[in-house]
Structure formats: structure tokens, C-alpha cells
Amino acid sequence: MPKSPDPKRILLVTGMSGAGKSTVLRTLEDSGWEVVDNLPLSLVEQLLLTPLSTGATSRKKRPLAIGIDSRTRDFDAQRIVKQIETLASDYSYPIETLYLECGGAELLRRYSETRRRHPLAPDRPATDGIAAERELTEPLKRLADYLIDTTDSDPNALQQQIRQRFGSAEQSPNLHIMSFGFARGLPRNADTVFDMRFLKNPHWQDDLRPLTGLDQSVGDYIATDEAYEGAVSQMETLLLTLLPRYFYEGKSYISVAFGCTGGRHRSVHVAERVAARLRKEGFSPTVEHRDLGTLPRDEIELAQRAEMEE
Structure with a gap:
């Protein structure tokens, strides 16, 4: 046969x-x-x-x-x-x-x-x-x-x-979560960008500067910002509302980017938190930290701070 x-x-x-x-x-x-x-x-x-x-x-x-x-x-x-x-x-x-x-x-x-x-x-x-x-x-x-x-x-x-x-139940859209530093330019092909520069900046804490948003102490420090929980929770709610709509409209690739000044602390922490929430809700995001390996530089942070204050 x-x-x-x-x-x-x-x-x-x-x-x-x-x-x-x-x-x-x-x-x-x-x-x-x-x-x-x-x-x-x-x-x-x-x-x-x-x-x-x-x-x-x-x-x-x-x-x-x-x-x-x-x-x-x-x-x-x-x-x-x-x-x-x-x-x-x-x-x-x-x-x-x-x-x-x-x-x-x-x-x-x-x-x-x-x-x-x-x-x-x-x-x-x-x-x-x-x-x-x-x-x-x-x-x-x-x-x-x-x-x-x-x-x-x-x-x-x-x-x-x-x-x-x-449509195949096994074929789901590619969801990509990224952190980046505005000082090194916006990422290409990002569908949605969130600016994390309103949060307290760990760069100016001597003990936190050499660390990254992957470290618990950095995350704990960022979370002390009074705007943190309300703002990030609303971002998560917004994405949970938008992503099914994007999928329904047939987008095969969706990229969500979180940015801070250098791309090492705030954006990294928030990207990891949001990715964890999306996984809990049944999504399967991949996570990339574009600028995590760069060295902390005061002049970049100062220049970005001045730009935002203008």
C-alpha cells in the first residue's frame, strides 16, 4: 500500500x-x-x-x-x-x-x-x-x-x-519585544515604541550604574518611581488589547520596543516585565536587548537629559 x-x-x-x-x-x-x-x-x-x-x-x-x-x-x-x-x-x-x-x-x-x-x-x-x-x-x-x-x-x-x-493553530504571529537606547537611534521596523525616560534613572546611582535592568536591585529601584506601576500596567493593558487585533488583521510580525537613554536599565527592566506578563496571558514573545552590552557614559545621559528639558 x-x-x-x-x-x-x-x-x-x-x-x-x-x-x-x-x-x-x-x-x-x-x-x-x-x-x-x-x-x-x-x-x-x-x-x-x-x-x-x-x-x-x-x-x-x-x-x-x-x-x-x-x-x-x-x-x-x-x-x-x-x-x-x-x-x-x-x-x-x-x-x-x-x-x-x-x-x-x-x-x-x-x-x-x-x-x-x-x-x-x-x-x-x-x-x-x-x-x-x-x-x-x-x-x-x-x-x-x-x-x-x-x-x-x-x-x-x-x-x-x-x-x-x-489558519493553522500551530502558526502564531512572531511577537518581538525589544529594549534600546534613544542615544543610539530608534530600532528599525518597530510597530510600537514606549519611552521609559520618564522613570527614575539608575544610571545616577553609583552602585547601580554598572548593573543592568536584568538585576533585581535595578528593578527594585525603578519600581520606587511613583509613576512606575500605573504607567507600566497601562502599557500592558494596551498591548493585551492591541495584539489580538494585530493578529486578527493578519500581521505576521509584531515588534514592540521600549527605550530609555542608554538602553541598559529602565528599558531592559520594563521589556522583561512586559514580556513576562504577555507570556502569562498566553503569548510567546522573544526578547532582545539591543544596547545591553554598551558601556554606561555620563555624557550621553546628560545630553539626553538636556534634550528632554528643552
């Missing part, structure tokens, strides 16, 4: 041109799927039967999405149906089919706005190509396990629908 397939789930994405196949495939890829688009039909079975190379074991757990539409070489809906049935029966492949439908008037509007030519009517009105493709893909529509009508959906709504229906 043939061995079980490497991908635990295989999704064939097809339907009307202009109905959102590219959006669906991009969303699936961002959700951790392996994606192949417009592969010639003669190569589909070869793709599925080709074993993964040594060292690619992590890909075995990734679901596979294959995009096929009327632009695919040797496209034949009836033959695709038979091929799927054969693979499912002979090799026990878990193949599902998603068909993207869209009303003719809406497809015509989309082609008019983008000034694209319909693949089945390059030298004729788009309405001719839409009608021909609807008839051509009817066998796949009847076969489909999932049918999504995008007539009244914008790309963002379609992305959310795909994430909810096909």
Missing part, C-alpha cells in the same frame, strides 16, 4: 479569475502553508509523490495549497476531478478543494478597474471570458468542499475568512 503523504492537508484552490485566488494563496502562505501556483497539471501528481529531501522534515507538517485556474497549462476541469479522485483513492491523499465564486457584474467591474484582460478573452469583451470560464470550471465547483463567494468581499474580508477557516 502506498505510504501516507508528507503534507497532512492538501488544498486545491481554484475558481473564477478575478475572484481572489492570489489573495487566498498569499494568506495561506502567511499562515504557514506551502503554496504552489499554476503548476501544470501533468506535474501535480509528480509533486505530491516526490519525497522531501533530507533535512526538510519540518516541511512535512506543513499543509500544501495548489493554485489552479483556467490559465494553468493543459487545464481541463474534468481531468482534474478524475485526478483528484485517483489520488484520493490510490494514495489516500487528503485533498480538499476550495472554489472561489464571484458575480459576473462584480468581476466585470474588477477587470474594468484594473484594465486587465480576461485570460479566456484577450481580444474580446471580458463578459465573454467570464461566461466561458464559468462553464469551463463548473465540474470543479460541483466537486468543491468549500465555496466562497467574494462578490461582496474586499481583500481584507477575504483574508480574514481564509485565516479563520484554514
